[in-house]
Structure formats: structure tokens, C-alpha cells
Amino acid sequence: GAGVSQSPSNKVTEKGKDVELRCDPISGHTALYWYRQSLGQGLEFLIYFQGNSAPDKSGLPSDRFSAERTGGSVSTLTIQRTQQEDSAVYLCASSSGLRTEQFFGPGTRLTVL
Amino acid sequence: AQSVSQHNHHVILSEAASLELGCNYSYGGTVNLFWYVQYPGQHLQLLLKYFSGDPLVKGIKGFEAEFIKSKFSFNLRKPSVQWSDTAEYFCAVKGITGGGNKLTFGTGTQLKVEL
Numbered sequence: 001g002a003g004v005s006q007s008p009s010n011k012v013t014e015k016g017k018d019v020e021l022r023c024d025p026i027s028g029h030t031a032l033y034w035y036r037q038s039l040g041q042g043l044e045f046l047i048y049f050q051g052n053s054a055p056d057k058s059g060l061p062s063d064r065f066s067a068e069r070t071g072g073s074v075s076t077l078t079i080q081r082t083q084q085e086d087s088a089v090y091l092c093a094s095s096s097g098l099r100t101e102q103f104f105g106p107g108t109r110l111t112v113l
Numbered sequence: 114a115q116s117v118s119q120h121n122h123h124v125i126l127s128e129a130a131s132l133e134l135g136c137n138y139s140y141g142g143t144v145n146l147f148w149y150v151q152y153p154g155q156h157l158q159l160l161l162k163y164f165s166g167d168p169l170v171k172g173i174k175g176f177e178a179e180f181i182k183s184k185f186s187f188n189l190r191k192p193s194v195q196w197s198d199t200a201e202y203f204c205a206v207k208g209i210t211g212g213g214n215k216l217t218f219g220t221g222t223q224l225k226v227e228l
Contacts, residue, residue, distance in 0.1 A: 031214060043203065043218035050214065059215065091157065099164060099209075101147065102216060104157040 002026070004105035006092050012111045013082055021077045021108045025094030032075050033095075033102060034067055038088035046090075049075065082112045115140040115208045119219035126194050127227050134189040134202055134222050136178075142210030146187040148178055149218075152200045160202070163187065174198070199226045 005024040013019050025032045034046040045059035049069040060066070064082075069075040079086055089109050093102040120135040138144065148160040161172025168180040178189045187204060204219040 033215065035216075035218075042220045043205075043216075045215040045217065048214055056215065093157075095214075099145070101159050101162050103159070104149075106156040 004092055004094050004103055006090075006105040006108050008108060009106065010109045010111075012113065014113050015084060016081055018078065018080045019082055019110065021079075021090050021110070023075045023077070023092030023094075023105060025073065025075070025092070026096075026103055029094035029096050029103075030072070031095045031097065031102075032069055033093040034075070034077050035091040035093065036088045037091055037107070041088075043091070046077070079110075082110075084112050086110060087112045115144075115206050115217045117204050117206050117217055117219035119202075119204055119222050121222045122220065123223045123225075125225045125227065128196055129193045130226075132189070132191040132194045132198075132224070134204075134224070136187045136189065136204035136219060138185050138187065138204075138206040138217075140185075140206060140208045142208055145207040145209060146178075146180060147205040147207070147216065148172065148176070148187075148189050149203045149205060150200045151203070151221075157203070160189070194224075194226050196226045196228055198224060200224060 007022045030051050032049045036044050047067045048056040064080045067077045089107040091107045092105045095102045116139045118137045146163040149157045150160045151157050160176050161170050163170045163180045171177045176191050180187050202222045205216040
């Protein structure tokens with residue numbers, strides 16, 4: 001079926017505003033991941049959901065970042081009070097289990113002015 | 114903590130040249146290893162993966178990689194590159210024992226293949 005989809009593809013916001021980024025994983029995939037790709041920092045893990053287990057939030061850079069996954073499918077990454085250093089491409093990935101590869105979406109390019 | 118080092122940041126080759134991109138990782142337990150590629154304007158795609166078994170793995174488009182456990186390396190190779198291989202290549206590691214399920218990526222290697 002379809003791959004991982006993300007929306008919006010581009011988001012421009014003003015410093016201090018909140019943003020929500022959405023990810024639709026591949027149907028049937030139980031694991032969902034968020035990463036961030038930025039100049040100078042490369043690809044960084046943010047958060048990981050697996051089934052009904054508590055998410056692994058160890059990569060979230062600050063308490064302004066949060067994510068939820070509703071109904072075991074769609075996920076939303078929320079960044080509150082955005083800062084210019086939050087500008088990056090936010091990537092979502094999903095996998096069918098712990099020992100399988102992760103499939104990446106096209107990303108959301110976030111620009112904070 | 115797991116980490117990945119890619120030594121070549123920018124590589125320029127002529128078509129038909131051979132390619133080897135270095136990747137070394139740091140992790141004290143069992144790992145899964147991956148190479149991802151990002152073509153211009155496209156999203157990350159899996160080139161190949163190593164989970165267990167034969168340390169020489171073959172991927173798409175003629176790429177292969179060899180896991181050398183004693184050297185903590187997973188170098189990517191291709192005998193003859195094409196212009197269409199121009200892309201950014203990322204090595205990634207996932208620690209199986211206590212590393213969670215996250216991928217840790219190297220900083221990437223930008224490959225440019227000239228005609």
C-alpha cells in the first residue's frame with residue numbers, strides 16, 4: 001500500500017507560535033518514530049512509539065516538544081513556543097516490528113522566522 | 114550510548130569508478146546496521162541492512178556492504194558508480210541489547226558522480 005505520509009510538507013511560522021506536524025504510518029505498522037534532520041546536527045532521534053507501550057521520549061530536545069499517537073496509527077508532533085533553532089526537516093518513520101527496517105516519510109520542512 | 118562515524122563527508126567520482134564509503138559505529142552489544150540513501154528532492158530510502166548471518170549483504174542498485182565486527186565497521190561499496198547514484202548516503206545503527214529501537218545516524222556522505 002501507500003508509504004508513510006506527512007503533512008504539511010512545508011510549514012513557516014513565527015517565533016513563539018505553536019505548530020503541529022502529522023504523520024500517517026504505513027497501514028499495519030506498529031512502531032512509529034520521529035526524527036529531525038537539520039544542518040549541523042544531522043539526523044536525530046526524537047521519540048518512538050511501539051504498540052501500547054510507553055513511548056521512548058529520550059530524544060526530545062526540550063519540554064516544548066511533545067508527541068502523541070492516537071489509536072495506534074496517526075501521530076502528531078507538537079512544538080510549543082517555537083524557536084528559530086527548531087527550524088529543520090521533521091521526519092516520520094514506521095516499521096512492522098522491532099527487528100525490521102524503518103520506512104521514512106517525505107518529511108515536513110519547518111521554518112521558524 | 115551508540116554512535117556512528119562516517120569519515121567521508123563529500124566524495125566526487127567519475128562514472129564507472131569504484132566506491133567505498135566508510136562507516137564505523139560504537140556500541141557494546143548486538144547491533145543492526147543500515148545504509149540509507151537520499152536522492153535529491155526525495156526522502157530517505159533503505160539501501161541495505163544487516164541483522165545477522167552473512168556479514169556481506171547486498172542491497173538495491175548494485176550496492177553491498179560488509180560488516181566487520183572486530184573493526185566495528187559497515188562500509189558501503191559499489192564496483193562501478195553511475196551518475197544516478199548522486200545522492201547523500203547515511204549509515205545507521207540500532208543497538209539491540211538495551212539500545213531501544215531508535216536509529217542513530219552518521220552525519221552523511223554527499224556523493225557526486227560526474228559524467
